[in-house]
Amino acid sequence: MNSDYSQKCGIPEFQHSITGKWKITIIWALSIKTLRFGELHRQITGITQSTLTKQLRELETDQIITRYVYRQVPPKVEYSLTNKGKTLIPILKELNNWSIKELS
Amino acid sequence: MNSDYSQKCGIPEFQHSITGKWKITIIWALSIKTLRFGELHRQITGITQSTLTKQLRELETDQIITRYVYRQVPPKVEYSLTNKGKTLIPILKELNNWSIKELS
DNA sequence: CGGTATCCGCGGGGATACTG
């Protein structure tokens, strides 16, 4: 164990931010543009409404995304990446590159 | 969803490599030097023998580490990072940096 | 439309005992 890591390792925190069956997919979708709940639900095939809600709440708690409610009927809710969330994108791209490189 | 990601995203694969309560810790320990089973067990406080074994087997399957058995009594088994495993280190350092930066 | 509430099944990880 060397100094940097043992004294304060942030990796578990990072992992928490993206751990969840659909979080990466959600983050990626929102990296393109802000989306409504229903739009996310349609884009992410296979996820249930309740699970989508749970994952969104967790991402919100971790301040990766924001939730904006339009006070109207019928309801309209928009999700978008926070600045913190946006800093994840280049990291995710690197992880993706690593996988592509190491799988060959 | 843009091209790179939707066509072939390697992030789930990456996640699999490091998903497990102790894998990052194990990888980090082995990044310093090759270690015997008992040495790992002593360095990683809180992990049980059986769990350590399981995590090591998974890392081995994913070709992140190698296992070398000395044919002797008492047994001696050494674990070390593969080349693939070593390429993870710079990535992990970046993840660590991200966390440190974004937690402030 | 965008949720909640509830129940349930599965798998990861821990505890413990035993072993070549």
Place this chain on the structure above:
DNA sequence: CAGTATCCCCGCGGATACCG
């Protein structure tokens, strides 16, 4: 020393039903 074998618990995610 370095495991294996069992058993168990808990939390995540899915299914389903209902709601303002």
